[in-house]
Amino acid sequence: MTNPQWVGEDIDLTRPSVSRMYDYYLGGFHNFGPDREMAEKAISGWPDLPLIMRANRAFLRRGVHFLVEQGVRQFLDIGSGIPTVGNVHEVAQEQAPDARIVYVDTDPVAVAHSKQLLEGNAGAAALAGDFTQPAELLTEVEELGLLDRSQPTAVLLNALLHFVPDEAEPAGLIAAYRDWSAPGSYLMISHATHELHPTEQTEGFKELYRNATSQMRFRGREEVAEFFDGYELVEPGVELLARWRPEPDAPLEDAERFPGWAGVGRKP
Amino acid sequence: MTQKRLSADWESALRESGDPLAGHDFAHLAERLAMVTLAGLTPTADAEKSGRRLGRLLADAHFTAPKAVGQAVMVLARYAPDVGDVYRERQLVLMQGGLAAGHASAVQQRLLTQQEAIHRASSAARDEVARALSESEARWRRLVNQAPVGIAIGDTEGNILEANASLQRMLGFSLEDMRGMRIEQFTHPQDGEDVWSQYADLVAGRRDEYRMEKQYVRKDGEVAWTNLSVSLIRDPDGAPAFQVAVVEDITERHTLAERLQHEATHDPLTGLPNRVLFLRRLDRAVADPGPDERVAVLFIDLDGFKFVNDSRGHIVGDRVLIAVAERLAEASRQSGALIARLAGDEFVALLSGSLEDKQPMTVAEELLAALKQPLKVTGQLPVQVGASIGVVELPSTGANSAEIMQAADLALHAAKEAGKGRVVEHDPKRRAGQLTKFQVAMQLPGLVERGELALVYQPLVRLDSGAVHSVEALLRWNHPTMGSLSPDMFIRIAEENAAILPIGRWVLDRACEDMAVSAWPAVNINVSVRQLYSPQFVDDIRRALDLAQIDPSALRVEITESVVMNLDDPEPVAVLDQLTGLGVRLVMDDFGTGYSNLAALRRLPWHELKLAGAFLESTRAGRAWNPTDQRILATLVDLAHSIDLLVTAEGVETAEQDQQVRSIGCDVGQGWFYARPAPVSSSAIVVSKPRTPPQRRSGTAPNTAPMNTIQVRR
Numbered sequence: 001m002t003n004p005q006w007v008g009e010d011i012d013l014t015r016p017s018v019s020r021m022y023d024y025y026l027g028g029f030h031n032f033g034p035d036r037e038m039a040e041k042a043i044s045g046w047p048d049l050p051l052i053m054r055a056n057r058a059f060l061r062r063g064v065h066f067l068v069e070q071g072v073r074q075f076l077d078i079g080s081g082i083p084t085v086g087n088v089h090e091v092a093q094e095q096a097p098d099a100r101i102v103y104v105d106t107d108p109v110a111v112a113h114s115k116q117l118l119e120g121n122a123g124a125a126a127l128a129g130d131f132t133q134p135a136e137l138l139t140e141v142e143e144l145g146l147l148d149r150s151q152p153t154a155v156l157l158n159a160l161l162h163f164v165p166d167e168a169e170p171a172g173l174i175a176a177y178r179d180w181s182a183p184g185s186y187l188m189i190s191h192a193t194h195e196l197h198p199t200e201q202t203e204g205f206k207e208l209y210r211n212a213t214s215q216m217r218f219r220g221r222e223e224v225a226e227f228f229d230g231y232e233l234v235e236p237g238v239e240l241l242a243r244w245r246p247e248p249d250a251p252l253e254d255a256e257r258f259p260g261w262a263g264v265g266r267k268p
Numbered sequence: 269m270t271q272k273r274l275s276a277d278w279e280s281a282l283r284e285s286g287d288p289l290a291g292h293d294f295a296h297l298a299e300r301l302a303m304v305t306l307a308g309l310t311p312t313a314d315a316e317k318s319g320r321r322l323g324r325l326l327a328d329a330h331f332t333a334p335k336a337v338g339q340a341v342m343v344l345a346r347y348a349p350d351v352g353d354v355y356r357e358r359q360l361v362l363m364q365g366g367l368a369a370g371h372a373s374a375v376q377q378r379l380l381t382q383q384e385a386i387h388r389a390s391s392a393a394r395d396e397v398a399r400a401l402s403e404s405e406a407r408w409r410r411l412v413n414q415a416p417v418g419i420a421i422g423d424t425e426g427n428i429l430e431a432n433a434s435l436q437r438m439l440g441f442s443l444e445d446m447r448g449m450r451i452e453q454f455t456h457p458q459d460g461e462d463v464w465s466q467y468a469d470l471v472a473g474r475r476d477e478y479r480m481e482k483q484y485v486r487k488d489g490e491v492a493w494t495n496l497s498v499s500l501i502r503d504p505d506g507a508p509a510f511q512v513a514v515v516e517d518i519t520e521r522h523t524l525a526e527r528l529q530h531e532a533t534h535d536p537l538t539g540l541p542n543r544v545l546f547l548r549r550l551d552r553a554v555a556d557p558g559p560d561e562r563v564a565v566l567f568i569d570l571d572g573f574k575f576v577n578d579s580r581g582h583i584v585g586d587r588v589l590i591a592v593a594e595r596l597a598e599a600s601r602q603s604g605a606l607i608a609r610l611a612g613d614e615f616v617a618l619l620s621g622s623l624e625d626k627q628p629m630t631v632a633e634e635l636l637a638a639l640k641q642p643l644k645v646t647g648q649l650p651v652q653v654g655a656s657i658g659v660v661e662l663p664s665t666g667a668n669s670a671e672i673m674q675a676a677d678l679a680l681h682a683a684k685e686a687g688k689g690r691v692v693e694h695d696p697k698r699r700a701g702q703l704t705k706f707q708v709a710m711q712l713p714g715l716v717e718r719g720e721l722a723l724v725y726q727p728l729v730r731l732d733s734g735a736v737h738s739v740e741a742l743l744r745w746n747h748p749t750m751g752s753l754s755p756d757m758f759i760r761i762a763e764e765n766a767a768i769l770p771i772g773r774w775v776l777d778r779a780c781e782d783m784a785v786s787a788w789p790a791v792n793i794n795v796s797v798r799q800l801y802s803p804q805f806v807d808d809i810r811r812a813l814d815l816a817q818i819d820p821s822a823l824r825v826e827i828t829e830s831v832v833m834n835l836d837d838p839e840p841v842a843v844l845d846q847l848t849g850l851g852v853r854l855v856m857d858d859f860g861t862g863y864s865n866l867a868a869l870r871r872l873p874w875h876e877l878k879l880a881g882a883f884l885e886s887t888r889a890g891r892a893w894n895p896t897d898q899r900i901l902a903t904l905v906d907l908a909h910s911i912d913l914l915v916t917a918e919g920v921e922t923a924e925q926d927q928q929v930r931s932i933g934c935d936v937g938q939g940w941f942y943a944r945p946a947p948v949s950s951s952a953i954v955v956s957k958p959r960t961p962p963q964r965r966s967g968t969a970p971n972t973a974p975m976n977t978i979q980v981r982r
Binding site: 013020027029032109110111112113 | 330332389396397
């Protein structure tokens with residue numbers, strides 16, 4: 001079945017891809033020269049980047065754990081990127097083998113790679129889709145038959161929304177996914193912010209991403225909190241990545257080195 | 269250092285450099301690493317090999333970053349001080365070396381595997397896109413090919429690259445044919461200049477699309493009408509790359525529209541442009557003329573067509589009109605005049621432009637000459653019709669269509685007045701004295717009530733005795749501004765609508781009244797065919813006779829021969845029977861101009877017969893009849909005499925003509941030679957005394973002859 005959302009989209013390996021850069025930050029080799037070149041530039045401008053990525057991954061891991069504990073068995077991970085090492089399905093399925101995960105990304109290479117990785121896993125699938133086209137995306141998800149719309153589903157928007165500009169009206173898009181979800185569903189967000197760092201740094205970072213397949217829009221805590229409209233934020237609300245339900249023994253003194261907001265909300 | 273401490277050290281190193289999402293069980297891995305480390309340091313162990321194993325374990329657990337190796341080497345280094353033994357120190361160094369090599373080799377392997385995976389993924393993605401593209405392309409191709417509209421793609425050089433099935437069908441060319449053709453080859457002679465200038469703009473990138481109606485010549489030579497829409501496709505740099513044409517076949521629609529348009533603007537009988545189209549062309553000619561442009565209208569009216577129509581029926585009449593139309597069209601080809609049929613037997617020619625090498629008067633003469641040749645009419649003997657032409661010519665600038673038409677009408681009228689078969693150019697000075705048909709038609713209603721009608725009487729004179737045989741009532745219209753108008757100018761128009769009936773009734777009443785107060789032996793009135801069809805006609809006659817108290821035999825009803833010949837209906841024949849039953853006498857007017865059906869002479873109770881004035885026209889210039897004509901006329905008169913009909917000769921203007929009509933045996937004469945028409949109120953009606961032989965006089969000055977006087981008692 002062809003996917004109309006990305007038919008004809010260029011697979012341009014000469015342009016850096018956000019998902020392959022992410023893979024590189026995490027020490028993966030699923031990337032190409034242009035991805036690495038730009039990732040290195042980003043790191044030289046902000047040496048903490050790999051740490052931030054790790055903090056994000058750690059939040060993701062804790063969040064998925066939390067969600068499985070709340071009884072969620074369906075995950076829709078949008079902007080999943082290259083499934084480098086371990087992934088949401090591994091985290092979730094280790095805990096609940098009946099967990100079902102659908103990965104969605106716009107990068108056709110990431111999707112193709114995910115499909116290869118997920119071969120033989122009946123509970124997980126990848127498809128190409130665009131977060132900004134909820135109707136089409138959700139139709140595809142439903143056609144896949146892996147997620148049951150009448151059951152609670154966690155929509156994971158990890159490190160995605162800072163690539164969605166205001167013009168795309170992210171709040172409205174989120175509402176579309178919320179309306180699609182059954183009561184008891186969750187929304188999980190992590191989002192880069194400029195609030196903890198000097199402007200030059202975030203601006204430089206934004207500038208850097210201008211040539212990548214996606215560009216950046218940093219947002220403040222309030223703005224991120226507004227994305228949870230229609231959801232009830234679980235404790236501790238919108239918090240710094242590292243401070244969101246940290247492991248009991250985790251060091252928290254460095255939490256502000258990781259400039260991202262995180263939160264999980266429940267649809268009543 | 270205990271195993272427990274070593275294990276803890278490994279664990280903290282792992283936490284420092286691992287991916288939190290994957291290596292969640294750091295403690296377990298650290299324990300394994302500690303065990304491998306210790307085992308590798310026993311005296312008999314191969315420390316380097318154990319080091320390699322450590323490196324591989326780390327790499328496999330995704331501790332691939334350079335930092336991970338550093339951390340691991342540090343763990344081993346931190347363990348060293350506790351060893352305190354040269355041999356074991358050497359073991360440790362070997363293990364560190366092994367670890368670095370093992371890690372590097374495992375990372376390398378992993379790197380190769382992942383690179384291969386990502387390349388495979390990217391090529392899978394590419395394949396998927398390519399497949400989707402080719403599917404999509406196949407879908408498009410199917411769609412394009414099955415589309416009911418023609419679609420073609422061409423490059424900007426004008427080469428045709430692709431054309432779908434519809435277009436191939438539409439134009440009759442195969443794809444192979446078209447691929448070998450250039451777009452310019454689809455030029456059609458009717459293409460306006462803008463067709464190709466828009467095309468040039470498009471391929472040059474100056475415009476992105478154009479639409480138009482355009483015709484194409486199909487391979488079989490037929491014309492296809494299309495709605496053409498061409499769009500420019502640019503390359504990513506914005507330079508023109510391709511052009512896509514969408515071609516909708518509108519031939520049928522166009523043919524229909526063309527036919528409707530043609531029907532609306534052409535005369536169905538002759539196929540000539542009709543009044544609508546003619547006026548449109550005339551309007552266009554005067555709308556935006558060049559500085560030296562002139563416009564000319566030639567108003568052509570057939571002479572005696574009504575006679576053809578009446579005498580030989582409408583079918584023949586129509587065929588004559590068709591033949592006239594063909595003749596006019598043919599004769600105007602050289603001058604390029606537009607010939608149109610306005611109505612009935614009225615045709616018109618339009619000339620416009622410089623008019624230097626097509627003088628309107630010359631063109632008019634040519635048309636007239638062409639019409640003089642007998643017309644071949646299907647299933648009939650050749651028919652001869654004449655025509656009169658009124659010509660108006662003036663500069664296009666400042667001209668007005670309505671005024672031009674009015675002027676042409678006036679000129680035509682002048683031509684008719686001047687004696688038919690002529691071309692008369694419009695004289696602006698004459699205009700004030702004349703009426704157009706249109707004006708006449710407008711003024712006809714109420715004519716009787718307004719009291720503008722008058723009768724004049726022209727005597728019919730017995731040729732043997734010179735006595736007045738009768739007088740013919742002739743109608744005049746005393747127009748308030750135009751003066752006295754003869755019936756030629758309005759009776760025909762009146763006959764076309766019901767206006768003739770009140771006029772006819774008025775003539776009847778007035779003639780009878782005048783008869784009653786005069787010394788005339790009888791009065792002749794002209795009756796039109798419409799009156800014969802009027803149900804009240806007989807009653808009208810009876811009433812008029814009663815009112816005037818005159819003897820019915822003193823009323824003579826003149827009916828044109830051509831009308832009578834066409835009286836196939838029983839009603840008018842019955843009317844005529846009733847009239848003779850009353851005692852009214854019937855006179856056949858204009859006898860001999862048509863193909864007189866002699867049988868008709870017997871069918872109705874005629875009393876008299878008037879030879880058509882046309883017989884004398886050929887003698888107007890003073891020539892005698894040729895012997896054949898003379899014999900025929902003499903025979904006709906003989907024939908009339910043989911059935912007891914009195915024969916009158918009309919239009920006698922000269923003494924020569926008087927002689928001639930006598931020589932063929934006419935009984936009665938009428939014309940200027942004997943007397944002019946005069947109103948009854950005038951003190952006298954003069955009649956010339958028949959004199960034999962008359963003196964030769966020049967031209968037409970009959971009133972210089974000695975006159976007799978008829979006294980009118982009033």
